[in-house]
Amino acid sequence: MFNAGAYAQPPPATAYLCAACGEETELKPKEPVRCKTCGHRVLYKKRTSRMVQFEAR
Numbered sequence: 001m002f003n004a005g006a007y008a009q010p011p012p013a014t015a016y017l018c019a020a021c022g023e024e025t026e027l028k029p030k031e032p033v034r035c036k037t038c039g040h041r042v043l044y045k046k047r048t049s050r051m052v053q054f055e056a057r
């Protein structure tokens with residue numbers, strides 16, 4: 001069984017860097033991956049510097 005208490009706390013936002021404009025965008029797990037400044041969908045995960053690309057479905 002899952003621990004219900006684990007879902008009570010909001011998940012931490014993850015910082016991303018936009019591949020298009022370079023602006024930092026913080027996204028929570030349930031938010032759509034998109035730059036809040038320019039709307040670009042290719043964001044770099046800030047800590048790993050690996051490119052994470054999310055295609056719209």
Ligand SMILES: [Zn+2]
Pocket residue numbers: 018019020021022023035036037038039040
């Ligand atoms: Zn951008």
